[in-house]
Amino acid sequence: MLQRKFDEVVKTYFPDAMDAKDTSINVLGKMQIEHNIDISKVLMATSVCSDDINVPSTTFFNVLFGPFIMGGLGGLPFAGQTGMTAFAHHIPDNGSAFIFYGPHIGITLDGDLGKMYRPRQEETGNSCGALMLALSRFQDSNYKPIINDDDYQQMKLEESLLPYREQILDSDNSQKAITEATYQIIDRKIHEHIVSCKDEFNVDRITLLGGIIINTDNGLDDYFDVRNFEVINVNSL
Numbered sequence: 001m002l003q004r005k006f007d008e009v010v011k012t013y014f015p016d017a018m019d020a021k022d023t024s025i026n027v028l029g030k031m032q033i034e035h036n037i038d039i040s041k042v043l044m045a046t047s048v049c050s051d052d053i054n055v056p057s058t059t060f061f062n063v064l065f066g067p068f069i070m071g072g073l074g075g076l077p078f079a080g081q082t083g084m085t086a087f088a089h090h091i092p093d094n095g096s097a098f099i100f101y102g103p104h105i106g107i108t109l110d111g112d113l114g115k116m117y118r119p120r121q122e123e124t125g126n127s128c129g130a131l132m133l134a135l136s137r138f139q140d141s142n143y144k145p146i147i148n149d150d151d152y153q154q155m156k157l158e159e160s161l162l163p164y165r166e167q168i169l170d171s172d173n174s175q176k177a178i179t180e181a182t183y184q185i186i187d188r189k190i191h192e193h194i195v196s197c198k199d200e201f202n203v204d205r206i207t208l209l210g211g212i213i214i215n216t217d218n219g220l221d222d223y224f225d226v227r228n229f230e231v232i233n234v235n236s237l
């Protein structure tokens with residue numbers, strides 16, 4: 001019953017979202033059947049937010065090796081080109097690469113986006129905390145992030161989001177808008193790093209699964225809104 005209600009609430013904002021477990025079964029099946037990828041030799045990398053709430057979603061891919069963790073706050077691939085290179089070098093012989101990436105957003109049964117009930121907490125909290133913090137700071141028109149050693153990832157995340165600031169604040173749902181903008185940034189960076197590190201990959205194909213993780217509560221699985229499923233032929237880059 002609760003599952004069905006959540007399903008309805010999630011789909012008012014993300015009509016194509018699927019249960020994260022179903023998404024993983026679907027994607028692994030496609031890789032094997034449509035693309036003839038040997039699942040037993042795939043190394044996974046993730047570029048999702050550090051938040052503990054995202055860990056269960058990545059475990060749905062536990063049949064794969066890894067994960068190599070590229071992501072930091074907000075899900076940006078902070079490990080950079082060096083991280084992409086290391087990931088490329090760790091892939092099993094005659095194997096293949098898989099990268100799971102995207103931002104996350106919480107939702108409550110009341111349809112509050114950007115909030116969620118975390119395990120064993122009475123009150124709702126922000127999700128993604130980093131993105132909701134950026135959003136609250138952006139509401140002050142004089143605010144500018146200053147890159148520094150002690151809060152590097154948050155400042156860099158906010159700096160990357162600056163070009164989207166107006167668009168986010170003008171949107172009907174700023175929580176959703178900042179999440180969508182973050183997806184664009186992560187997706188672009190992952191593609192850029194793959195191109196700049198392409199010679200490091202000793203494989204033919206890299207599978208990408210990008211989208212938005214939607215955190216629910218009450219022990220239900222997360223949802224995932226797929227934005228990009230792509231099998232890149234490394235030799236054609």
Ligand SMILES: [Zn+2]
Pocket residue numbers: 049050051073074075104127128129130131
């Ligand atoms: Zn987060």
